[in-house]
Amino acid sequence: MGEVAQLADVSPSTVSLYMRRPDEVSPRRAEKIQSAIDRLGYLPNTMAGGLASSRSNVIGVIVPTITNSFFSATLETLERHLRSAGYQLLIGNTEFDESREEELIRSIMSWNPAGLVLTGFLHSRQSLSLLAKSDTPIVEMWDYGRPGLDMVVGFSHHAIGRQVAEHMVNKGYRRTAFISTNFQRDVRAGDRYHGFCETVEAAGGQVVLRQLAGRSDTAETGRLLGELMAEHPEIEAICCSNDMVALGVMFECQRRGWSIPGRLAVAGFGNQDFTASTVPPMTSVEPPRLEIGQHIARLLLARLKGNLPETDKQLDLGVRLVARGST
Amino acid sequence: MGEVAQLADVSPSTVSLYMRRPDEVSPRRAEKIQSAIDRLGYLPNTMAGGLASSRSNVIGVIVPTITNSFFSATLETLERHLRSAGYQLLIGNTEFDESREEELIRSIMSWNPAGLVLTGFLHSRQSLSLLAKSDTPIVEMWDYGRPGLDMVVGFSHHAIGRQVAEHMVNKGYRRTAFISTNFQRDVRAGDRYHGFCETVEAAGGQVVLRQLAGRSDTAETGRLLGELMAEHPEIEAICCSNDMVALGVMFECQRRGWSIPGRLAVAGFGNQDFTASTVPPMTSVEPPRLEIGQHIARLLLARLKGNLPETDKQLDLGVRLVARGST
């Protein structure tokens, strides 16, 4: 920066001012400074800036995994919106491990971030005390319905379960199963299950639960379906914790020659791109992946400007059941 | 840090030393310092540290999109390996836009990163001159076969096309088509096409090319396949630029009652989880997603320690064709 100042024949302060608020320096100098910057290929040092101003343009985001189109779509949108406002995302993934979340929070907080975005409501005691000490704006996302730490942007997974259940019940199905990724890994899948279960049972139906060992795996899903149907041949509809699992179920049905929805109705969650093209098209639930990113950016930016009304802190974006041929 | 020093009754320097090289302070003080840290909940300021030491623990990674299991799997592995070595990933996605890459490079370089990972060999003139000025270690990944800026970890997409083509030719297919995501978006899909084309044509076959408008979309793929087969009913095998496109093709075949591979053989790329479970199981190519992450971490860490032999700078990890029932 000193070099730029020298070349442009102004003081370093003026260069600094130009970098931050260009319209506060006279057009004459602005031009000279800019050409000096170009000539030297000057890049400001973000760390020095952050240190000096004791605030950073970093926003931390912690997700369970980025290998999942749910979170990665949200991340992508969030990134776009925040970057255009001059912020830089610092992404951490917990790989569904609570202790890693704590570590990540420490690591991110040490950057003195302007904001922090967490997934869900489940945080360790340590994490909570760490967060309590700071006044960093916090957003909890991809869930709704519990008191949050600060801001909340998401939707109710319990409600999703309920919605799919109502759909199934309306279609006349009573003997159902829920095939899910492991609840330990994905607490929110558990919430969907509970919502589903309550509603089906309230309508006089039954729900048999099966959990995969780990993440969604179409092959394992197929095996699990086989076992399930051998034990419970009466089952006529299956709600899956996500579209990948539902796809695994559909492939297995195809392999066994079971018609969908004649022999088995199938519903997923996520409304991923391929759901519209399966044979038959898959009934699924569309979560507001992009909207979550957008609204988080909006809330965070408003909060950082200091004008976020208290009433806007909690946002339920809702979901949309997309009924297709598989049910 | 001052507070910690005061509470532990040592000088700030000692606390700093303890944070950086704990075994260089005596066990007695180490214990006192640690307990002071715990009591105060002290978190070091990464920016101040980075500024003072004029090197950062940041490693920038630029990918076309994180909404793609290819890159996100690599990112996840890379993250794990680098974080355990004390580095923090700064992720940027270009959304397949070259001018955004430039912007991202600027933004990341302003963090004075310890390393930079780019996807592919295609960079704008401006980006190149920006990178030439710095001596940051650079890795170009997910491709191989062209002279890189510095280090290269990937595989040859041209070779993949060739490999699939050989497989098709061996199976007796000569009248083929290549259905692809748009080459403008994904240059590497273009390389795969060229490899495929050369080999099929060398064997006396033909290849008809069809490109999707944008990203993989099973519905659009279905439509495209319909048109293609109406114009070229002689086609007997289709190579797809990735598994999602192949899935779209398979769904469309199922819808039209065309047997696979009887009427049409289908191959994908990516060997995604679901490929083993489709009906019939899909022939695909397994890219070394995780290995790329691992090896980048290894190379980068070696380089940062200053002991990377020149001979190790270029790494072709190769791929594996997984032949299944769809061909």
Add this chain to the structure above:
DNA sequence: GTCGATTATCGTAGCGCTGCGATTTTTACC
């Protein structure tokens, strides 16, 4: 042309840490 009011520019003092050389303490050995 002069004078106050604006607007533009500058100088200085940190931000919270690290690196290094200087100083103190501990250790090993005669």
Add this chain to the structure above:
DNA sequence: GGTAAAAATCGCAGCGCTACGATAATCGAC
């Protein structure tokens, strides 16, 4: 117990920038 060498600790300068009050340049009105 005394000494030199090794280990542990400390103090200070400075990383590259920003914030803010001080100073200088410019403007407008009479």
